[in-house]
Amino acid sequence: MYNRGISLKSNITAVIRTMLILALFTAVLLFSRSFVFAEDAGITVQLKGETVRSFSMEELQQIAAEEGDLSYVFSGWNTFPTYRKFTVKGPTIRKLLEEAGVINDVTDTGTVTFSDGVYKVSLTGAQLFGEKRYCYPQGNLVDPIKGIIPAESYDGATGIEAVLSIGPSNEDPTLYIGQVAPNEENRPAFVHYLKYINISTLPAPVCGTVESVPASGSVCGKGSEIILKGNLSSQEYIYYTWDESAAPDYGSVMYNSGANQGIDTIPVLPDKYGIFHLSVKVKGYGKQDGDVQVFEFKVLPDAPVGVKAVPASYHSAKVTWNGTSDASGYRIYRALGSGTPVFYKEVGPGVLSLTDTNLNTGTAYTYQITSIVDQYGTSWESPCSLKVSARPALTKPTVKLTARKKQVTVKWSKVSGASGYVIYRSTKKSSGFKAVKTIKSGKTVKFVNKKLKKGKKYYFKVRAYRTVSGKKVYGSYSAVKAAKAK
Numbered sequence: 241m242y243n244r245g246i247s248l249k250s251n252i253t254a255v256i257r258t259m260l261i262l263a264l265f266t267a268v269l270l271f272s273r274s275f276v277f278a279e280d281a282g283i284t285v286q287l288k289g290e291t292v293r294s295f296s297m298e299e300l301q302q303i304a305a306e307e308g309d310l311s312y313v314f315s316g317w318n319t320f321p322t323y324r325k326f327t328v329k330g331p332t333i334r335k336l337l338e339e340a341g342v343i344n345d346v347t348d349t350g351t352v353t354f355s356d357g358v359y360k361v362s363l364t365g366a367q368l369f370g371e372k373r374y375c376y377p378q379g380n381l382v383d384p385i386k387g388i389i390p391a392e393s394y395d396g397a398t399g400i401e402a403v404l405s406i407g408p409s410n411e412d413p414t415l416y417i418g419q420v421a422p423n424e425e426n427r428p429a430f431v432h433y434l435k436y437i438n439i440s441t442l443p444a445p446v447c448g449t450v451e452s453v454p455a456s457g458s459v460c461g462k463g464s465e466i467i468l469k470g471n472l473s474s475q476e477y478i479y480y481t482w483d484e485s486a487a488p489d490y491g492s493v494m495y496n497s498g499a500n501q502g503i504d505t506i507p508v509l510p511d512k513y514g515i516f517h518l519s520v521k522v523k524g525y526g527k528q529d530g531d532v533q534v535f536e537f538k539v540l541p542d543a544p545v546g547v548k549a550v551p552a553s554y555h556s557a558k559v560t561w562n563g564t565s566d567a568s569g570y571r572i573y574r575a576l577g578s579g580t581p582v583f584y585k586e587v588g589p590g591v592l593s594l595t596d597t598n599l600n601t602g603t604a605y606t607y608q609i610t611s612i613v614d615q616y617g618t619s620w621e622s623p624c625s626l627k628v629s630a631r632p633a634l635t636k637p638t639v640k641l642t643a644r645k646k647q648v649t650v651k652w653s654k655v656s657g658a659s660g661y662v663i664y665r666s667t668k669k670s671s672g673f674k675a676v677k678t679i680k681s682g683k684t685v686k687f688v689n690k691k692l693k694k695g696k697k698y699y700f701k702v703r704a705y706r707t708v709s710g711k712k713v714y715g716s717y718s719a720v721k722a723a724k725a726k
Contacts, residue, residue: 257538283313283404283413285324286438287342288345293340294554300406300413303331303339303708315376318427323380328416331659332426336370336404342439350441351526352625354415356433361475362526362716363417363429364444368402373418375400383424387493387507388677393422404434421491422632428475429525443467447530448472459623461542462566464509466535468495468520476524481511488521495520509539512622513613541622543607549630553705554601554657554715557630561609564622568614573624575606599632601657601706602713634658634704634715641700641723647690648723650700655715658682658704666699669720673701713716 284294295303304310314326333352337343346352348366355361364370374397381393400418404629409430419426454460474714478495479488495507512518515538522530546562559572567589573581574596587594599605608624637652650663661679666672677687683706692698699722704715 241402261451271471281637284436285342286436287345288343288440292342299333302619303335307331307335312400313375314640315419316427317425319380328403330404330406333402333404344390345439345441347441349443349528351439351444354431355436356431357435359430361431364526365423367691372442373400373420374398375418376422379422387421389491423494424490440585442525445526446529447524449530450478450520452535459540460509462509462511462539466507476522478520478522480518480520482508482516482518484517488519490671493710494678509537513615526726540620541611541613543622544611544626547625547628549607549611549628551571551630552595554634555599555632556595556597557599557605557632558593558595559607563592564611567611568612569612571606571610571612577604581606581608601632601708604629604631616637634706636716637702637704637718639702639718639721641721642724645726646692646694647688647723648692648698650687654684654685655704657706659707661702663687664701669699695724697724
């Protein structure tokens with residue numbers, strides 16, 4: 241026991257020693273990296289991978305002084321709601337590339353790549369110089385659910401160019417770019433410890449495409465969720481709009497931005513019915529914009545649920561269903577047998593049942609129900625409910641027996657719509673029943689079964705029938721009744 245305690249103490253000491261060594265190593269590494277950047281701070285400008293000019297910190301400071309040694313304020317958004325404002329000093333990227341003699345090599349579709357030697361971000365010439373970028377001091381006002389940018393988010397916007405920060409930060413030099421709109425995620429483009437700027441004249445790749453779930457052309461319910469997905473990089477962003485007159489761009493709703501950080505901007509269908517078009521565009525740093533994709537969705541009322549059909553009489557069936565929200569009415573579709581139901585009747589919004597009459601006894605009728613919503617002068621109809629069926633049927637008669645000398649009198653309740661009745665008898669309760677009499681009148685409700693054996697117990701049951709197109713259609717058997725002949 242004593243030895244085990246020493247061993248445990250030694251193991252704990254070893255773990256603590258290892259943790260201290262790792263912590264010391266990490267601190268030295270971070271200090272060394274900071275020192276290296278402090279000592280080696282400067283920028284190398286390359287054209288197609290070949291060095292054309294290197295700038296020392298002193299030269300960068302001189303370029304900034306020539307521009308007036310200005311301070312710049314940037315707004316930055318990583319993933320909502322991580323919004324910040326930054327005040328930096330340093331030369332503009334445009335002036336830096338002019339000094340390097342390569343500004344004319346930057347094309348709209350070519351790329352300018354900023355790198356610390358490991359991490360890198362590319363911007364097309366259009367993104368770097370062609371687009372108007374701003375600082376939005378009222379940013380961070382994007383609706384976290386709907387993704388909509390309120391008008392006040394644009395208040396106080398100041399135009400700004402890309403700048404190389406060479407201030408006192410231990411992460412300098414750092415690339416800063418403005419935002420085209422308050423919801424542009426620009427902070428991933430803030431490259432710290434910047435060492436290389438490389439210009440490529442090769443056309444930038446085009447952003448990827450997305451697909452929708454459900455697929456374009458689908459019928460959806462009001463408020464149904466639309467999911468957009470594609471094989472996109474972490475620096476490609478999906479923008480969308482329901483406005484058919486405008487293409488999506490910066491400032492449009494950004495789809496599912498920062499989903500892993502708890503924001504939910506997944507789009508839902510408009511809160512109304514009709515045919516709608518969702519326009520989508522993928523934009524990404526260092527890539528040309530993808531083509532506008534248009535997805536069409538038909539937004540219809542919900543189909544009624546809880547639909548049931550039961551026989552109501554020998555010539556009718558009753559259909560019931562649950563009401564749906566917004567319904568202006570319901571349409572009933574009907575078919576014989578298993579055929580495709582066709583329109584039969586329309587009822588008002590408060591009507592949730594229908595008794596269908598003048599039907600044939602024993603014939604199956606199939607029903608489906610739809611809900612109707614009247615909106616802005618147009619009626620929108622839901623998909624059909626599930627099919628339900630019913631057969632109009634004769635009711636079950638109620639039987640009463642009276643025993644007399646060697647005979648039993650059978651009486652039963654009159655069945656509406658009956659053409660006649662059949663009386664069945666057996667000497668066993670659950671089997672052996674045979675028809676002993678067929679009554680050919682629906683009005684007759686009595687039969688005397690004679691010549692029975694004295695003291696023997698007999699079992700009886702009755703069912704009605706109706707003649708339809710020359711054939712007998714039977715109702716259900718009555719309950720079995722028993723009597724002993726006297």
